[in-house]
Amino acid sequence: MRHWPLLDLRLTTPRLELRLPTLDDLDELADCALQGVHDPGFMPFLVPWTDVPGDELSGQVIRHHLACLANWTPGSWRCNFMVVHEGKVIGTQTLRGTDFATTREVGSGSWLGRAHQGKGIGTEMRATVLHLAFAGLGAESAITAALTGNEASLTVTRKLGYQPNGFDYVAVRGERVADQKFRLLREDFVSPVPVEIHGLDACRTDFGL
Numbered sequence: 001m002r003h004w005p006l007l008d009l010r011l012t013t014p015r016l017e018l019r020l021p022t023l024d025d026l027d028e029l030a031d032c033a034l035q036g037v038h039d040p041g042f043m044p045f046l047v048p049w050t051d052v053p054g055d056e057l058s059g060q061v062i063r064h065h066l067a068c069l070a071n072w073t074p075g076s077w078r079c080n081f082m083v084v085h086e087g088k089v090i091g092t093q094t095l096r097g098t099d100f101a102t103t104r105e106v107g108s109g110s111w112l113g114r115a116h117q118g119k120g121i122g123t124e125m126r127a128t129v130l131h132l133a134f135a136g137l138g139a140e141s142a143i144t145a146a147l148t149g150n151e152a153s154l155t156v157t158r159k160l161g162y163q164p165n166g167f168d169y170v171a172v173r174g175e176r177v178a179d180q181k182f183r184l185l186r187e188d189f190v191s192p193v194p195v196e197i198h199g200l201d202a203c204r205t206d207f208g209l
Contacts, residue, residue: 005202006072011081011128013193016121018081018093018128021065025082028089029065030058032113043173044150045111051173065092074208075099083112083125090116095129101208104140106133110153123156124193130160131195134186137207141185148178161188 001007011018021029034054038044043051052060068078078096082089091112100106108129112122133139144162146153147170162182170179 005199006206008199009079009203010198011132012196012198013124013128015085016124016128017084018125019084020069021080021082025084025089026062026065029082029092030061032090033057033061033111036114037111038114042149044147044153046145046147046170046172046179048173072206074101074206077207079129081125081129083110083121085116085121090121091125093125093129095133097207099208100137100139104138106137106139106142108142108144117152122152123159126156127160127191127193128195130184130189131191132197132200134189135195136197136200137204137209139186141183142189143181143183145179145181147172148180154180157182160184160192161190163188 007020009020019025033050034057037050049060049064050057065080068080072078076098077100078094081093081095083091083093092110094107094109096107096109097103097105108126110122110125112125130142133142142162143165144153144157146157162184165181165183167181168179169176171177
């Protein structure tokens with residue numbers, strides 16, 4: 001895109017492409033959310049967005065991603081990549097930063113359709129944005145968090161070398177739950193997959209660089 005090259009940023013691995021969304025991508029992402037993201041008996045998200053009735057969920061998903069693009073500034077950005085596997089959008093992987101030019105720290109979050117879980121894709125998509133953060137943007141550290149009981153997220157976090165960094169107690173569905181925090185230093189990260197970054201040079205200023 002000539003006037004906003006950020007939208008041309010892509011990350012690729014041997015089996016995944018991560019890209020910022022088109023409107024068609026958001027339609028597919030909404031379909032994925034409607035098909036299920038987690039066991040209904042367990043809420044893995046601090047904001048229980050999947051508890052919204054089905055007839056509201058798809059619109060909420062689309063509006064959220066459009067709002068993140070609309071509110072993007074170099075000092076506060078939220079890069080919500082679509083995760084594409086075999087030509088289909090199967091989830092989303094976020095990389096975010098606040099005052100990144102100074103803090104050199106990023107955060108992450110993600111979700112993946114249930115039909116695509118348990119295949120190592122969660123690890124691969126997180127490793128992909130960590131490669132962007134450390135090798136592409138020059139981050140010094142990355143943080144993440146997961147609620148107690150979210151074993152899929154915790155497994156990915158530990159596999160990629162994050163270290164425990166305390167916890168908070170939060171209210172989720174009216175219950176007290178520990179939100180476990182982790183930090184990963186640049187020198188401790190080794191990507192388990194090869195990653196290629198496409199189109200970053202044209203949009204570095206969007207990340208505050």
